[in-house]
Amino acid sequence: MMCVGLTTVWGQSLNIESQYSPLNRQRSPRSSTEYIILHTTEGGGRGSLEKLRRFGEAHYMVDTDGKVYRIIEHRRIATHAGRSMWDGRSNVDNFSIGIEIVGYHDRPITNAQKQAVRELLRQLKAIYRIPDNRILPHSMVAYGRPNRWHRAAHRGRKRCGMLFAREDVRRELGLTSKPAFDPDVRAGRLVVADSYLERVLFGPSPVGTTTAAAATATVPDAPNVIARNRSAWDIAREQYNSPETRYEFPDGTVRRGNEISNWNRMPAGTVVHMGNVAEADQQREAERVQLIGRDGQTASEIAGDATRDARTIYFMGDGRVVQGNEMTEEEVNRLPRGTGMLVGYMHGGVISARRRAFDIVGPRWNLSTTFYRLPDGRIQSGEEINERNIPNGTMVFFQP
Numbered sequence: 001m002m003c004v005g006l007t008t009v010w011g012q013s014l015n016i017e018s019q020y021s022p023l024n025r026q027r028s029p030r031s032s033t034e035y036i037i038l039h040t041t042e043g044g045g046r047g048s049l050e051k052l053r054r055f056g057e058a059h060y061m062v063d064t065d066g067k068v069y070r071i072i073e074h075r076r077i078a079t080h081a082g083r084s085m086w087d088g089r090s091n092v093d094n095f096s097i098g099i100e101i102v103g104y105h106d107r108p109i110t111n112a113q114k115q116a117v118r119e120l121l122r123q124l125k126a127i128y129r130i131p132d133n134r135i136l137p138h139s140m141v142a143y144g145r146p147n148r149w150h151r152a153a154h155r156g157r158k159r160c161g162m163l164f165a166r167e168d169v170r171r172e173l174g175l176t177s178k179p180a181f182d183p184d185v186r187a188g189r190l191v192v193a194d195s196y197l198e199r200v201l202f203g204p205s206p207v208g209t210t211t212a213a214a215a216t217a218t219v220p221d222a223p224n225v226i227a228r229n230r231s232a233w234d235i236a237r238e239q240y241n242s243p244e245t246r247y248e249f250p251d252g253t254v255r256r257g258n259e260i261s262n263w264n265r266m267p268a269g270t271v272v273h274m275g276n277v278a279e280a281d282q283q284r285e286a287e288r289v290q291l292i293g294r295d296g297q298t299a300s301e302i303a304g305d306a307t308r309d310a311r312t313i314y315f316m317g318d319g320r321v322v323q324g325n326e327m328t329e330e331e332v333n334r335l336p337r338g339t340g341m342l343v344g345y346m347h348g349g350v351i352s353a354r355r356r357a358f359d360i361v362g363p364r365w366n367l368s369t370t371f372y373r374l375p376d377g378r379i380q381s382g383e384e385i386n387e388r389n390i391p392n393g394t395m396v397f398f399q400p
C-alpha cells in the first residue's frame with residue numbers, strides 16, 4: 001500500500017509518498033478538472049494527515065519539510081471544499097483538485113513547502129491544462145448557508161488558504177494571475193460576510209514588503225472577544241455552537257457552544273476559546289441535519305431568510321418531509337423543537353429496485369454531504385449508508 005518514490009519531471013524533483021485514504025478506491029472519477037484549490041490545514045502535519053486520510057478530504061498534503069503525500073488519486077473526487085461555489089457552479093469538489101498545505105491561513109509557509117507546491121502545481125497544471133487564475137484559495141470558493149447572523153448565503157465561511165490569494169505569495173508558487181473579483185457576489189448569488197477576507201482575496205497587495213512580513217502584517221484575525229460589532233460567528237464561524245468552543249462570560253461562568261441557546265443576548269466582553277480546530281474537523285461539522293432547539297431556537301435562526309425556500313428541507317416529527325416553499329410563514333414559525341432541517345439541499349428522488357443511489361445523484365452518492373432518509377425515519381449520510389442495502393422508498397437529498 002505504501003510506496004516511496006521520487007518523481008522527476010522537467011528536471012524538478014518532488015519528494016512524494018503515497019499514503020492513500022481507505023476511501024480512495026470508492027471515490028468516483030471526476031468528469032472534469034478545471035480548478036485547483038489550495039488549503040491550509042490549521043493544524044500540525046501528523047494529525048492532519050491522519051484525518052485527511054481517514055475521511056478522504058484532500059488529494060495531496062504538503063508538510064512543512066516539503067514532503068508531499070498522496071491521499072486520494074488526482075483523478076478521483078476528494079471532499080476538500082465542503083459547501084462551495086464558484087462562478088455559479090456549486091460543489092467545487094466535483095471539478096477540482098485539493099491540496100492541503102500544513103500551516104495556517106495567516107502565517108507564511110516554509111521555503112521547502114513553496115518549492116514543493118510550485119512543482120506539484122506545475123505538474124498538475126500541465127496534466128489538466130489549468131490556467132493560473134483557476135488556482136484558488138479555499139476561502140475564495142467556500143460559502144456559508146444562511147444563518148442567524150447572515151440572512152442570506154454568504155462568502156466568508158472560512159479563511160482557509162487566504163494567504164494564497166496574495167500576489168507575492170502566488171509569484172513564489174509560479175502563479176502569475178488570479179481572479180479580480182468574486183463572480184458570485186457580483187451576480188448577487190452570495191453576499192460578503194467577511195469584508196476583511198474580501199479585501200485580502202481581491203484587493204491590491206501591498207508593494208515592497210517581504211512575503212513573511214506581509215503575510216503576517218495584513219492578516220489580523222478578529223480578537224476572540226465578543227463586542228457590539230463582533231459576533232460569536234465572526235470569531236468562531238460555523239464552530240460557534242460546537243461543544244469544542246467555550247464561552248467565558250464577563251461574570252466568569254464558562255459554557256460550551258452547544259449549551260447556549262440565546263445568541264442574541266451574548267454580552268460584550270465574552271471571551272471565545274476555540275479548540276485547535278483543524279481544517280478536517282471544520283469540514284465535517286459543516287454539513288449535518290440541523291435540529292430546531294439544538295442548532296437554533298427557530299427555523300429562521302437556522303436558515304436565515306431561506307426558511308421558505310424550495311431548497312430548505314424539513315423532517316417533521318410525524319414523518320413527513322416538506323420543502324420550505326410548501327409551507328406558510330405561520331407554519332414555519334410554529335415548527336416544534338426536534339424538527340430536522342437541511343438548508344441548501346434538493347430532494348433527488350426515491351430509491352427503488354430500478355433506481356439506485358447512483359442513478360439519482362451520480363458520483364456524489366457516497367459522500368458525507370449526501371443524505372438518505374430511510375423508510376424507518378433514520379437519516380444517514382452517504383458515508384454511513386450501506387451501499388448494498390439501501391431499502392426501497394429511501395429518499396435522497398443532495399447539494400445541487
Ligand SMILES: [Zn+2]
Nearest residue numbers: 039040138160
Ligand atoms: Zn480548506
